[in-house]
Amino acid sequence: MKASVLTRVAAQSILKNKMRSLLTMLGIIIGVGAVILLVAIGQGAQSRIQQQIENLGTNMLVISPGSSSQGGVSRGMGSFNRLKVDDVEKLQRESFLLAAVSPVIATGGQLVGGQGNWRSRINGVSVEYLAIRDWDVEFGRNFDAADVRSMKKVVLLGRTVAENLFPGQDPVGQQIRIRNVPFQIIGVLAEKGQTPEGSDMDDVTLAPYTTVQTRLAGHQYIPQILASTFSPGDIPAAQEEITAIMREAHGLASWEEDDFTVRNQSDLSEAAQGTTEVMTLLLAAIASISLLVGGIGIMNIMLVSVTERTREIGIRMSIGARGSDVMTQFLVESTVLSAAGGLLGLLLGLGGARIISSATGWTTTISPLTVVVALAFSGAIGIFFGFYPARQAAELDPIEALRYE
Amino acid sequence: MNDTANVIRTRGLTKTYVTGATEVRALRDVDFDVQQGEMVSIMGASGSGKSTLMNILGCLDRPTSGSYELDGTRVDGMDRNARADIRNQRIGFVFQGFNLLPRTSALEQVELPLLYDRTGRKGSSRDMAARALERVGLGDRMDHEPSELSGGQQQRVALARALVTEPAIVLADEPTGNLDTRTSIEVLAVFQELNAQGITILVITHEHEIARYAKRIVRFRDGRLMQDEPVLDRRNAVVDLAEWHDPDEDDTASAFAPIPASEGGAA
Numbered sequence: 001m002k003a004s005v006l007t008r009v010a011a012q013s014i015l016k017n018k019m020r021s022l023l024t025m026l027g028i029i030i031g032v033g034a035v036i037l038l039v040a041i042g043q044g045a046q047s048r049i050q051q052q053i054e055n056l057g058t059n060m061l062v063i064s065p066g067s068s069s070q071g072g073v074s075r076g077m078g079s080f081n082r083l084k085v086d087d088v089e090k091l092q093r094e095s096f097l098l099a100a101v102s103p104v105i106a107t108g109g110q111l112v113g114g115q116g117n118w119r120s121r122i123n124g125v126s127v128e129y130l131a132i133r134d135w136d137v138e139f140g141r142n143f144d145a146a147d148v149r150s151m152k153k154v155v156l157l158g159r160t161v162a163e164n165l166f167p168g169q170d171p172v173g174q175q176i177r178i179r180n181v182p183f184q185i186i187g188v189l190a191e192k193g194q195t196p197e198g199s200d201m202d203d204v205t206l207a208p209y210t211t212v213q214t215r216l217a218g219h220q221y222i223p224q225i226l227a228s229t230f231s232p233g234d235i236p237a238a239q240e241e242i243t244a245i246m247r248e249a250h251g252l253a254s255w256e257e258d259d260f261t262v263r264n265q266s267d268l269s270e271a272a273q274g275t276t277e278v279m280t281l282l283l284a285a286i287a288s289i290s291l292l293v294g295g296i297g298i299m300n301i302m303l304v305s306v307t308e309r310t311r312e313i314g315i316r317m318s319i320g321a322r323g324s325d326v327m328t329q330f331l332v333e334s335t336v337l338s339a340a341g342g343l344l345g346l347l348l349g350l351g352g353a354r355i356i357s358s359a360t361g362w363t364t365t366i367s368p369l370t371v372v373v374a375l376a377f378s379g380a381i382g383i384f385f386g387f388y389p390a391r392q393a394a395e396l397d398p399i400e401a402l403r404y405e
Numbered sequence: 406m407n408d409t410a411n412v413i414r415t416r417g418l419t420k421t422y423v424t425g426a427t428e429v430r431a432l433r434d435v436d437f438d439v440q441q442g443e444m445v446s447i448m449g450a451s452g453s454g455k456s457t458l459m460n461i462l463g464c465l466d467r468p469t470s471g472s473y474e475l476d477g478t479r480v481d482g483m484d485r486n487a488r489a490d491i492r493n494q495r496i497g498f499v500f501q502g503f504n505l506l507p508r509t510s511a512l513e514q515v516e517l518p519l520l521y522d523r524t525g526r527k528g529s530s531r532d533m534a535a536r537a538l539e540r541v542g543l544g545d546r547m548d549h550e551p552s553e554l555s556g557g558q559q560q561r562v563a564l565a566r567a568l569v570t571e572p573a574i575v576l577a578d579e580p581t582g583n584l585d586t587r588t589s590i591e592v593l594a595v596f597q598e599l600n601a602q603g604i605t606i607l608v609i610t611h612e613h614e615i616a617r618y619a620k621r622i623v624r625f626r627d628g629r630l631m632q633d634e635p636v637l638d639r640r641n642a643v644v645d646l647a648e649w650h651d652p653d654e655d656d657t658a659s660a661f662a663p664i665p666a667s668e669g670g671a672a
Contacts (some may be wrong), residue, residue, distance in 0.1 A: 005520050014507050315504045318465065319518040319566065320493020322486050398465050402504065 010333040014340075021337060023299040027340030028292025028381065029348060032374050036286040036349025039370045041356065042280030044363035049276050050232075059099075059232045060132055063087075063225040063242060066259040076138045080249060082259050083222040085209075088126070090249045091156065091227065097238040099230045100128035103222040105212045111205065113176030114165040120158070122178065123160070123228075124212025130189075132228040140172035140187030148208040153215065155185045159202035181215050235264050295381035302334050302389035314401025315394050327394035334386025335379055342378025346371060410477070412573050412605050413439035413462060414446070419473035420628075422458050428670065431457040433628040439454045439574070444600040446616035446636075447609045448627035456578070458625070459609050463496055463576050472493040476573040493521050496569025501579035503559040505551045505566075511538060512547040522570065537569040538562070541595055557588035561595060574605045581615055587649055593618045594642035618642055 014021045065083050083103075091101045105124035110117055123129075127145055130137065143154050155176070162171050171185045213220060231239045239262050248262055276354040306313070313326055321329075353364040418435040421428055432454045439445055449455040460466040461473065464480055465488075480491055498504075505514050515537050521532035524660070538547055541561040551559055562582060567575050569613050581589035597618060598670040600606050608619055617640045624632040 009520075012509075193460070311504070312506055315506060316488065316517070316521075318463070318492060318498050319506070320489050320521040320570075322489040324486075325489075327519055399460055402465075402500070 006328060006332045006335070009329055010336045011332055014184070014337060020301065020305075022093055025341030025344065026215025027297035028291070028346040028378050029294075031287070031291030031294035032342045032378050033348035033352060034290050034345075035284060035374050035377075036346060036366065036370060037104045037356070037364075038283040038287045038348065039280060040353040040364040040366045041362060042276070042283040043365035043370075044357075044366065046084040046273075046276035046280055047349055047365055048363050049272055053202075059229045061098075061229070061235065061238060061242065061264045062264050063227065063246070064261050064263070065223070066257070066261050069278060083225060083353045084220060085213075086385055087224065087246060087249050088222065088225055091225070091242065091245055094245050095227075097229050097234045097241050098227045100131045101225065101227045102126040102129040102132055103209050104129070104224040105209050105217055105222055106224070107212060107217050109179045109216065111161065111165060111176050111178055114169065114171065114174060115167060116165065118161055118164045120161050120203055120205050120345040122155075122207060122212065122216060123256045124209035124217065129206065129226065132226050133192075135192060136190040138190040139170065139184070142187060143208055148210050151210040151214055152208060153181060153183045153211055154186045154207065156189055156206040157185055158189050158204040159191045160200055161203060161205055162188045166231055178205075178264060206352075206405060236353055239264065248295055291377065291381065295338070295385040298334055298338055298382060299385035299389060302330060302386055303392065305333075306330065306389050306393045309393075310396060310401050312403040313396050314398050314404065317396070317398035323394035326396075327390045330390035330393050331383060331386050334390070335382035338382030339375070339379045342375045345378065346374060349374075410441050411438050411474070412441050412443075412476055413437065413607075414474040415462075415468075416472045418458075418461065418473060420461060421469045428625070430657050431607050431628050432461070435471070435628075435630050437623065437630060439605060441605055442600070442603050443621060444596070444606045444608070444619045447607060447625065448611060448613070448616050448622055450611065453625040454628035455625045457628075459576060459607075461486075462574075462607065463498060464491045489493065489521075489569050490523060493518055494524065494570055495573040497564075497572040497575040499560065499563050499567050499575060499577040499580045501582035502585035502616050503551070503556070503563050503583070505559055505562060506549055507552075510548050510550055511543060511554070511562045511565075512613045514551075514562055515569050518566060518570050534565075534569055537565040540568060540599070541565045555588070557591050560584065560588075560592050563601075564592075564595060568599070568604070574607060575599075577606065577608045579610055581607060581610070581612070587646075587651075589615065590642050590645050590649065594646060597642050614640075628646075 037360055045115060048323075057204075061370050063083065085103065088101055088103045091098060107122050107124070108119065109122055110119050126148060127142065137156065138159075140156070142156065143152065147154055148154075157171055159163070165176065166173065166174065171188060174185050175399075176183055176185060189202070189206070194200055198282060207216075209222075227238070227242065229235055242262050243258065246262075247258065250259055252259065301384070313321075316329075317323075350366065356362060359365045410543075415435055415437045418432055418437070419430070420432040421430050423429075435445055435454075437457065437458075447455050447458065457466070461468050461481075462475075464475070464483070467483075467488075468481050471481065472479060475491065476495055480488070483491065492498075506517070512531065512534050515534035516530050519526065519533060521529075535544070535547060538544055539609070541557060541564050543565065545562050546554060546558060546562075551562070554562065560583075564575075564580075580596070581592055584592060593615065594638060596606055596608070600620075606619075608615070610616050617638065619636055621635050623630060
């Protein structure tokens with residue numbers, strides 16, 4: 001039989017039993033709908049988590065001085081300090097991929113003021129540092145470019161520092177002294193929490209790096225440069241760009257090795273990616289079970305249908321239908337049923353995802369791949385679960401089938 | 406008789422069913438010929454083997470032994486698919502219970518055998534189905550479903566379906582079994598008309614009066630062909646219809662004489 005005839009016969013048979021066809025499809029409709037919806041929620045969660053991790057600084061790059069070796073003896077990381085403010089400025093000027101660049105000059109010291117004194121890390125940074133770290137100022141303000149240029153003696157206190165020096169008070173506008181140098185507090189940072197290693201990120205004091213260089217550190221070298229890209233996808237390209245700019249800045253010949261290193265936070269990003277992928281897979285697996293149950297429902301109804309239509313099969317065989325014709329008819333019927341169910345399920349899933357998005361504010365993402373896979377899978381289910389009933393039909397004895405009441 | 410070709414020719418046709426320890430010999434050594442253009446009635450009580458013969462002649466079943474030539478071709482040894490193709494192209498079935506597909510229009514019913522045709526027949530199957538329906542006088546009922554047709558009309562749809570592939574033979578198994586007397590004669594009139602056009606027809610029946618519309622009657626008993634004789638007083642369905650009186654209106658006149666118990670009562 002021709003394909004067009006087959007489809008017509010299948011469509012007729014489905015339309016002649018509308019209620020039963022709908023109930024048969026219901027399993028597939030719910031199954032495909034569930035897969036689409038849950039995967040949409042899973043992928044939405046994935047992109048949301050990815051977003052949050054980006055905020056933590058997955059698009060952050062760390063440039064450190066490289067090691068030097070003298071007479072074959074490697075002196076270890078940072079043994080030859082060659083990062084300078086010029087490097088920072090050159091990066092800011094020449095890079096296309098970097099959103100923000102900041103030197104970090106770390107030192108430490110006793111802070112005196114308010115209710116007593118406190119020993120804290122002191123980081124000399126640029127205005128862009130807070131943007132790179134996705135860190136907010138909770139009270140007061142960040143220092144600005146003018147403060148940096150004029151080496152103003154202003155500081156931002158981390159939450160822990162502020163609470164220890166000024167318990168229950170507003171430190172903004174107050175004076176503290178660091179190594180006997182007076183500084184004005186212009187802001188307090190939002191709480192950041194702990195690093196994975198357990199150190200307190202809030203136990204820090206930020207000051208313009210120019211001020212730290214001249215007043216506290218007493219040298220021009222920069223132990224570390226932080227930079228951030230516009231998106232995590234730019235990280236590899238940005239790494240190459242930084243390397244090129246830095247090599248030029250340091251006047252390295254092509255045979256010379258880099259005297260700095262550029263590292264990224266992609267491990268964290270990859271781990272998070274992995275976790276959310278597992279979660280999406282888990283959701284898809286759970287939803288697939290309902291698709292499987294839907295498939296078994298189709299097989300069940302097709303078996304009933306074969307029994308119910310034994311006489312019809314006998315008639316068809318008596319007028320010359322081969323076993324393969326009967327088998328194809330039932331296979332096409334079950335495939336059309338489950339494919340139609342898949343299509344309806346797709347609409348259900350898409351609608352459901354929209355409703356959930358607007359009701360809960362969750363992001364839902366529907367990728368074309370999900371749609372294609374769900375539809376292909378529902379068609380395959382029709383063929384797989386239709387096969388056994390179709391073979392039962394094809395193997396009927398025409399005489400017995402004609403006699404069947 | 407030698408100037409016409411044999412459509413059916415069986416020699417030593419035997420069918421034995423084995424159920425557990427018992428053997429049922431449904432057909433024993435049957436030699437049976439049907440010539441082109443004949444209309445033959447096959448009679449016999451239930452269990453006489455006439456249904457088994459019908460199944461074998463219709464290529465629904467295979468004989469245990471013996472040979473069967475249909476239209477000059479040996480078909481007794483053919484496999485399932487080959488027999489399906491023979492049924493499709495050479496044989497037209499008409500059944501007692503009409504065996505039409507439910508909720509399917511007359512035209513689609515008649516078109517059905519053409520959809521299973523593997524010979525690459527030319528022309529529109531729809532037109533051929535329409536012509537077959539016109540041939541049985543149902544040109545104005547093509548879009549009707551079985552539930553919208555009378556018993557006689559349903560049987561004529563079945564007949565059109567049997568004819569549409571221009572088979573070598575039409576096998577009718579108790580074609581009037583589900584019809585009242587008048588409708589039976591109407592359907593037999595169509596059979597006789599088609600036979601007059603040269604179509605070979607085999608009618609299986611246990612009613613002697615129905616059998617007498619054929620040209621020849623063969624009788625079976627216990628799986629054996631017992632009697633094979635021409636019908637001398639052949640009835641004409643058209644004449645009988647013209648003379649028809651409803652027994653409820655006038656019970657003195659009937660188209661049928663009472664059926665003698667020795668001949669037709671056993672089924």
